[in-house]
Amino acid sequence: MSNALKILTTLDKHLxxxxxLVLYGRAALVLGFSGSPPDAALSLDVDVILTTEQSSELDQDESFWMALEAANGELAPSGLYVTHLFEESQVILRPDWKQHLVPLPVMGCQRLSLSRPHGVDLLLTKMMRGTDPQDMIDAQFIIESEQLTREAIETAVAGARVPDIDDIHAAFLTAVPIVLNMAKL
Incomplete structure (x- = not known):
């Protein structure tokens, strides 16, 4: 069982x-693709994108935060956790990303329904830390798995919503040429 699955089934039991939830990061790779990079299953956390609407709803949902706290408490001895909840405005995505979600059928979850961003949106999220070696391995995997063309990536990059944070802008711009070179014409 991957760490992502262990984290999510633990959260599910407390909900x-x-x-x-919309997963991104390595959990989205492990649960959303066959043949993901082997070390992706070893990631110690789960990253989640919250829509603006969902973020507002969860702010008022005390039971969700109690479930999250209980799950993290149960997972703490193994070093696993789910705490990375980002509002969509904090992540590089296409404006219409929500229209292209890919459902993730996950065994063992009764209350959680999971999805991941479309491959090109997931690729954009991998460019937030620039040329981070792990993210570039994941980017190559996404490009190959989704058979993303250079043109599709260029279109996504041109329309991407990048958080208004200088470091993220700079990292994204650094990653663009490297990621484009990974794609086939």
Whole structure:
């Protein structure tokens, strides 16, 4: 069982109602693709994108935060956790990213329904830390798995919503030529 699956099934058991989450990062690779990079299964956390609407709803949902705290408490001895919840405005994505979500059927989750961004959006998220070696390995994997063309990536990059943070802008611009060179024409 991957760490991502262990984290999510633990959270699921503490939830009291249906909750939809959009995974990104290595959990999205492990649960959303066959043949993901082997070390992706070893990631110690799960990253989640919250839509603006969902973020507002969860702010008022005390039971969700209690479930999250209980899950993290149960997972703490193994060094696993789910704490990376980012609002969509904090992540590089296409403006219409929500229209292209890919459902993730995950065994063992009764209250969680999971999805991941489309491959090109997932690729954009991997460019937030510039040329981070792990993210570039993941980017290559996404490009190959989704058979993303250079043209598709150029279109996504041109329309991407980049958080208004100087470091993220700079990192993204550094990653663009490297990622484009990974793609086939």
């Amino acid at each position: 009291t109602k249906h909750t939809a």
